[in-house]
Structure formats: C-alpha cells, structure tokens
Amino acid sequence: MNDEVRVPTRMIHSKAGLIALALAACTDSSSGDGAISPPDSGITARFQQHLDALHAGGIVGVVGEIDDHGTRIQAHSGVAQLGGDQPVPLDGHFRIGSTTKTFVAVVVLQLVHERVLGLDDAVDLWLPGLVSGNGNDGAHITIRQLLQHTSGIYNYSRDVLPEYTPDSFAQLRLKHYEPEDLVAIALQHAPGFAPGASWSYSNTNYILAGMIIEQATGHDWRAEVDARILKPLQLSHTSQPVDELDLPAPHANGYVRFGEGVPLVDTTGMNHTVADAAGALISTTSDLLQFWRALQAGELLGAAEMTEMHHTVPVNDEGDVRPGSSYGLGIIWYPVSCGGGYWSHEGDTLGFSSLNAVSEDGSRAVVVSQTTVPGGPAVDAEDIQLLDDAMCADGSSAP
Numbered sequence: 001m002n003d004e005v006r007v008p009t010r011m012i013h014s015k016a017g018l019i020a021l022a023l024a025a026c027t028d029s030s031s032g033d034g035a036i037s038p039p040d041s042g043i044t045a046r047f048q049q050h051l052d053a054l055h056a057g058g059i060v061g062v063v064g065e066i067d068d069h070g071t072r073i074q075a076h077s078g079v080a081q082l083g084g085d086q087p088v089p090l091d092g093h094f095r096i097g098s099t100t101k102t103f104v105a106v107v108v109l110q111l112v113h114e115r116v117l118g119l120d121d122a123v124d125l126w127l128p129g130l131v132s133g134n135g136n137d138g139a140h141i142t143i144r145q146l147l148q149h150t151s152g153i154y155n156y157s158r159d160v161l162p163e164y165t166p167d168s169f170a171q172l173r174l175k176h177y178e179p180e181d182l183v184a185i186a187l188q189h190a191p192g193f194a195p196g197a198s199w200s201y202s203n204t205n206y207i208l209a210g211m212i213i214e215q216a217t218g219h220d221w222r223a224e225v226d227a228r229i230l231k232p233l234q235l236s237h238t239s240q241p242v243d244e245l246d247l248p249a250p251h252a253n254g255y256v257r258f259g260e261g262v263p264l265v266d267t268t269g270m271n272h273t274v275a276d277a278a279g280a281l282i283s284t285t286s287d288l289l290q291f292w293r294a295l296q297a298g299e300l301l302g303a304a305e306m307t308e309m310h311h312t313v314p315v316n317d318e319g320d321v322r323p324g325s326s327y328g329l330g331i332i333w334y335p336v337s338c339g340g341g342y343w344s345h346e347g348d349t350l351g352f353s354s355l356n357a358v359s360e361d362g363s364r365a366v367v368v369s370q371t372t373v374p375g376g377p378a379v380d381a382e383d384i385q386l387l388d389d390a391m392c393a394d395g396s397s398a399p
Contacts, residue, residue, distance in 0.1 A: 050386035061088035064368035065285035089250040097347025105330025152191035155202035173270035203278035210277025254351020267351035296362030338392035
C-alpha cells in the first residue's frame with residue numbers, strides 16, 4: 001500500500017501496530033482437545049509477556065494460542081473494542097488475510113494430485129486470453145509461478161488499497177469486486193519481470209489461482225476450500241464470506257490508522273471481495289492451529305505435493321519479508337535463532353494482522369491475531385521475537 005496512508009504495501013502480509021492507550025491485560029489457558037498448560041509455566045509467561053508488549057506498543061487487542069505436542073496455551077491482552085473494557089475473546093473470529101493463500105494452495109495441490117490440472121500448466125490453458133496486454137502473457141505464466149509469486153504480474157492491491165481513507169472508507173467498505181475486476185486493475189501495468197526470472201509478492205497471483213480452481217472444478221474456490229479442508233478437519237469456526245460485511249460473534253473490532261496523528265478508524269465491517277482468494281477467509285486461533293498442524297502432519301497433501309509446496313525460492317520484496325526467508329507454494333520458510341526454522345504464512349488486511357508458525361512435523365504451532373494496522377518497527381520486532389521464542393521454547397528447534 002501507499003506509504004502516504006501508512007497501510008500495508010502487501011495487503012494481508014506485512015506486520016501491524018500503532019501507538020494507542022495502555023489498557024489492562026488478561027490471560028487464560030485452555031485445554032480444547034489437549035492438556036491444560038500450567039499457568040505458571042515458562043512458555044506461558046513468555047507468551048503473555050509478548051502479547052502485553054504488543055498491546056503496550058499500540059495494538060488495541062491481541063489474542064494468541066500455542067499448541068505444543070497437544071498442550072494448548074491461550075492468552076490475550078487489550079480490549080475487544082476501543083474505549084471499552086471487555087477483553088479480546090479467546091475464541092474470537094478474525095480476518096486471516098493472506099493466510100488464505102495457504103488454503104488456496106492446498107486446494108490447487110490436491111487438484112494436481114488428482115491430475116485435474118498441473119503445476120506447469122499455462123494460465124492461458126485455464127483462463128484463455130485473460131492475462132494479456134501491457135506485456136502480460138498468460139501463455140508463458142504457469143500455475144506454479146502464480147503460487148510462488150514468480151509470475152511477475154503486478155500486485156493490484158498497490159492501486160486499490162490507497163483508495164481507502166478515513167473519508168472514503170464508509171462508502172468503499174460496501175464495494176463489491178469481481179475477481180476479473182481485480183485482475184484487470186493489475187493488467188493495466190506491465191509485469192515487473194519475465195515469468196520465473198525473479199520473485200515479488202502479488203495478490204493478483206492468488207486471484208488468478210482462485211479463478212483457475214473454479215474453471216477446473218466448476219465450483220467457486222470457497223466451496224472447494226470448504227469441501228476439501230474445512231469439513232474434513234471440522235474447522236467449524238472458519239468461514240468464507242462473499243459480500244457479508246460483519247464477522248461472526250464473538251469477535252474483537254479491527255482498526256486502521258491511515259496516517260500519523262490520524263484517529264483510528266474501525267474497519268471491522270467491510271466487503272472482502274477486495275481480497276477474494278488472496279485473503280478473504282475468517283477463522284479463529286484454534287481452527288488455524290488445527291489447520292497448520294494437519295497440513296504439516298501430511299493430512300491434507302500427499303508426499304509429492306508436500307515436496308512441491310515446500311520447494312522454496314529466496315524472497316526479495318523490498319524488505320516486506322524477513323531476511324533469510326524463502327517462499328514455497330503458498331507457504332513461507334523462516335529461520336529461527338535456535339537453528340532450523342518454521343513454516344508460516346502471515347496475513348494482513350484492513351484492521352487485522354495475523355501471525356503463525358508451525359514446525360516441520362506439525363508438533364508445535366502458534367497463531368496470533370492483532371486488531372490494529374499498520375505496525376511500526378517496535379511491533380514488527382516484537383512479532384518476530386514472539387514467534388522465535390514460541391518455536392524455540394525450552395531450547396528446542398523447530399523443525
């Protein structure tokens with residue numbers, strides 16, 4: 001997004017935070033299907049400290065959950081609504097932003113396993129003539145390149161998101177976009193590089209991936225995510241809105257500050273067709289933990305498809321992704337201080353920022369949702385340290 005409005009350049013992927021009121025923090029633990037973590041355990045205390053630091057650094061509300069070999073820890077800090085006194089609900093729904101991309105990539109890879117489509121199929125094979133003009137050519141871009149952000153196609157969000165301002169939000173929050181509308185915006189620009197020649201994060205890639213899913217199956221990408229992931233894993237708190245404006249209850253409100261000195265704008269209720277397959281899903285920490293652990297445990301993809309998903313390329317996107325990271329097919333590899341690394345796909349959208357990490361074998365995972373964007377250096381650093389500590393707890397390495 002445009003630096004002038006201080007909204008994330010890559011909708012649904014950068015970190016979030018701004019200076020707000022220092023409000024009281026609260027904590028809890030939950031067993032879910034696993035054991036209750038002792039409230040005085042070291043990992044619980046460190047986790048709470050990180051959430052409190054994020055809140056003190058400007059996040060109105062933050063909620064997180066860790067699953068460590070079946071032992072689950074939940075914690076929260078801040079409030080559900082600015083000016084209120086209700087804590088962020090531990091089971092609250094939030095927009096997951098670009099974490100949606102991992103769900104979409106899983107569906108595509110399942111279709112590859114079923115030989116419905118191939119990763120090296122040209123985009124033009126499935127969407128004839130759609131990607132054309134200004135040097136764009138779908139005949140020379142593959143599905144793999146879409147999923148890995150090596151297509152060179154311009155990120156439509158760089159044009160669309162700056163339109164959201166404190167004055168325009170009330171009207172634009174109602175606006176419906178068709179996927180074709182978003183692709184058309186991107187194709188007004190020349191590609192950043194020849195397909196496969198470099199890497200650059202572009203939400204347009206996943207809009208196209210969602211359209212290909214529909215062409216290949218006859219069903220909207222949301223329906224395929226539901227049938228192939230949500231129902232089998234019983235992720236009953238994950239939803240796929242189209243024009244619905246509101247989040248399911250319970251939820252905390254999301255906020256954006258569009259510039260320095262500008263009051264926070266409540267962006268909770270808005271039409272997320274602006275994100276579509278690049279970032280429209282809604283979920284909870286518990287559902288996302290179950291998704292990440294199932295994915296890494298091999299419950300959603302076969303060995304060949306997991307290998308494809310985890311084949312990464314270095315990233316070089318103007319500092320938006322941390323040094324040392326690399327991008328697979330809808331998934332990111334991040335190194336950790338204790339050696340090794342973890343898999344992830346963070347997500348930002350207007351008002352919500354989500355963090356996540358999962359070990360190689362799925363035995364340990366963490367999910368955090370923050371309700372204020374954009375962030376600053378202090379919040380970004382806290383985010384990184386939180387995930388590093390969670391995945392390196394007790395000196396163990398993740399993977």
